[in-house]
Amino acid sequence: xxxxxxxxxxxxxxxxxxxxxxxxxxxxxxxxxxxxxxxxxxxxxxxxxxxxxxxxxxxxxxxxxxxxxxxxxxxxxxxxxxxxxxxxxxxxxxxxxxxxxxxxxxxxxxxxxxxxxxxxxxxxxxxxxxxxxxxxxxxxxxxxxxxxxxxxxxxxxxxxxxxxxxxxxxxxxxxxxxxxxxxxxxxxxxxxxxxxxxxxxxxxxxxxxxxxxxxxxxxxxxxxxxxxxxxxxxxxxxxxxxxxxxxxxxxxxxxxxxxxxxxxxxxxxxxxxxxxxxxxxxxxxxxxxxxxxxxxxxxxxxxxxxxxxxxxxxxxxxxxxxxxxxxxxxxxxxxxxxxxxxxxxxxxxxxxxxxxxxxxxxxxxxxxxxxxxxxxxxxxxxxxxxxxxxxxxxxxxxxxxxxxxxxxxxxxxxxxxxxxxxxxxxxxxxx
Numbered sequence: 001x002x003x004x005x006x007x008x009x010x011x012x013x014x015x016x017x018x019x020x021x022x023x024x025x026x027x028x029x030x031x032x033x034x035x036x037x038x039x040x041x042x043x044x045x046x047x048x049x050x051x052x053x054x055x056x057x058x059x060x061x062x063x064x065x066x067x068x069x070x071x072x073x074x075x076x077x078x079x080x081x082x083x084x085x086x087x088x089x090x091x092x093x094x095x096x097x098x099x100x101x102x103x104x105x106x107x108x109x110x111x112x113x114x115x116x117x118x119x120x121x122x123x124x125x126x127x128x129x130x131x132x133x134x135x136x137x138x139x140x141x142x143x144x145x146x147x148x149x150x151x152x153x154x155x156x157x158x159x160x161x162x163x164x165x166x167x168x169x170x171x172x173x174x175x176x177x178x179x180x181x182x183x184x185x186x187x188x189x190x191x192x193x194x195x196x197x198x199x200x201x202x203x204x205x206x207x208x209x210x211x212x213x214x215x216x217x218x219x220x221x222x223x224x225x226x227x228x229x230x231x232x233x234x235x236x237x238x239x240x241x242x243x244x245x246x247x248x249x250x251x252x253x254x255x256x257x258x259x260x261x262x263x264x265x266x267x268x269x270x271x272x273x274x275x276x277x278x279x280x281x282x283x284x285x286x287x288x289x290x291x292x293x294x295x296x297x298x299x300x301x302x303x304x305x306x307x308x309x310x311x312x313x314x315x316x317x318x319x320x321x322x323x324x325x326x327x328x329x330x331x332x333x334x335x336x337x338x339x340x341x342x343x344x345x346x347x348x349x350x351x352x353x354x355x356x357x358x359x360x361x362x363x364x365x366x367x368x369x370x371x372x373x374x375x376x377x378x379x380x381x382x383x384x385x386x387x388x389x390x391x392x393x394x395x396x397x398x399x400x401x402x403x404x405x406x407x408x409x410x411x412x413x414x415x416x417x418x419x420x421x422x423x424x425x426x427x428x429x430x431x
Contacts, residue, residue: 003037020153024387029056032406034387043414046387047401050209050241050355053268054313055403061271061309068305077106077299084304091311092279095250097237098259103285106277106299110240110266111139113276114203116293117262118143120278121201121234123287129199131189133170135211135393138203138238147203150210150393166194170204172214174348174359174367179220186227196231201262206252209241212392213350213357213399221256228261234284235260240276241355244268245314245404248324248353255352271310275303319404323354326411330356330400333415337422345373345426357399359392369394373425380421386414 001009007025015021025037032055034044047053054061068084077085089104096102107113122128130147132138137154138147145154146161149170155161168189171182190196202224208214228235237260242252246268253260262280269275274297278285313319331351338346338358347361360377362368374396381388391397400418402411 031055055405064305064309085299101282104279111144113264124284127200129164137210201234203236207242212397218256225258245319270303270307273303273306326354369396371395376425386417
C-alpha cells in the first residue's frame, strides 16, 4: 500500500466525513510547486484556494514569522496588545479603496471577517436585513452559509437559515442575466419584498469565487454604490478571494472607481498564515461597543508579521502588474484552445488579472453545464502533475489560481498540461 493510500485510510477513520479532501497528501512545497507523500511533483494552480498569492513559503514571509516567534507567539490582543497589529491596521486603512477615515479589526478566517462586517453594519444602521447575491460564497458559519448563494454542499442538511437574508441575481451575461436584469430585480425587490429602510447591508464579491469566477461589471458596482447611498445601506466588498493583488489591482473593487464602506479580506493577506480583516469607514467599524467584536486568536502575532511581509512583497515585486501579466498569458492561451476544432466544450474563457476560469458546456448553443467533463479534466490534470479546482453553482467551471510569483516557464508548463488534459478528457468521452 502506498503512503498516500495509508494516509487516506487513516483520514477516513479519524477525520470528519464532511471535511472534503483531494487525494494529494502534501509533504513540502516551494513557490508554485508542491510534492506529495509519494514524492510526486505538482504545479499548484490552487494556491491553497487563493491563499498563497506570494507562493508557498516566500522567504520574506517565512523570515518575518520566524523573527516574531522569537519574541512571542500569542498574548491575545484584548489582554496585551502589540504594535504589529496596530501597524497592520494602519497599512490596511491606507491600502483599501476610499478617501475617508478608516479603521480595521483583525480576526482569523474569511467567515469571521464577513460576520463581523455584518455586525458592524447592523450596529451602525440599527437595521437587520442583508442582501447577498446568487452564486455568492461568504463562508460556512451559520450566517456565512445563509449569505452564500449555493445550496450544495454549503447549506444542504443544516436546517433553517438566519432570517432577513435575501438573495438577488448576480449579473451573468453568459447565462442570460444582464446588468439591467439584476438592477431591475433589486428595484422590484425593494418594491415588493424588502423595505430598503430595513436593509443594513449589501454584500458582494467583485469577482465571485465558488460561484464560478463571475466578474461583477464595474458599472454594476457603481450602481450598487448609488443604491446604497440613496437608502443609507452599508456596501460591503467581500475581497476574501479577489483581494491582495489577485485581480491585477490591490482589491477587486479598485477596478470600479468607487469605494465600498467595508472591505473583508483574508486568504492572500498573510501568505499561508491564518488572518483576516475588516477595514472600512471609521464610524461604521466603531459602531459596536467595546468587547462586541474580536476573538482570542484574532490578529495572531505570527500571522500579523507574515502579513506585513506579504504587503512588502506585493509592493516590492510589483505583484499587481505581475497578476495582470499572468492573466493575459492565461486568457490568450485558453482562448486559442477554445478556438480549435473539437474544443466546443469550452463555452467561455473569463478572468480579471490572475483570477481566471473556463466554463465547460455540453454545447455552445444552450451552454448547458458539463460537470462530468469538468471533473474529468481536473482528474486528468492531477494525473499529469497539475492541481486544479472546479467551482460554479453548476459544477462546470475550472478556476486557475497560480501564485503571482510563479516563474513563466512553469506557467507555460501548466497551460500545456491543461490543453493536454482537455484533449484527453474529450477523447476519452468520444471513445
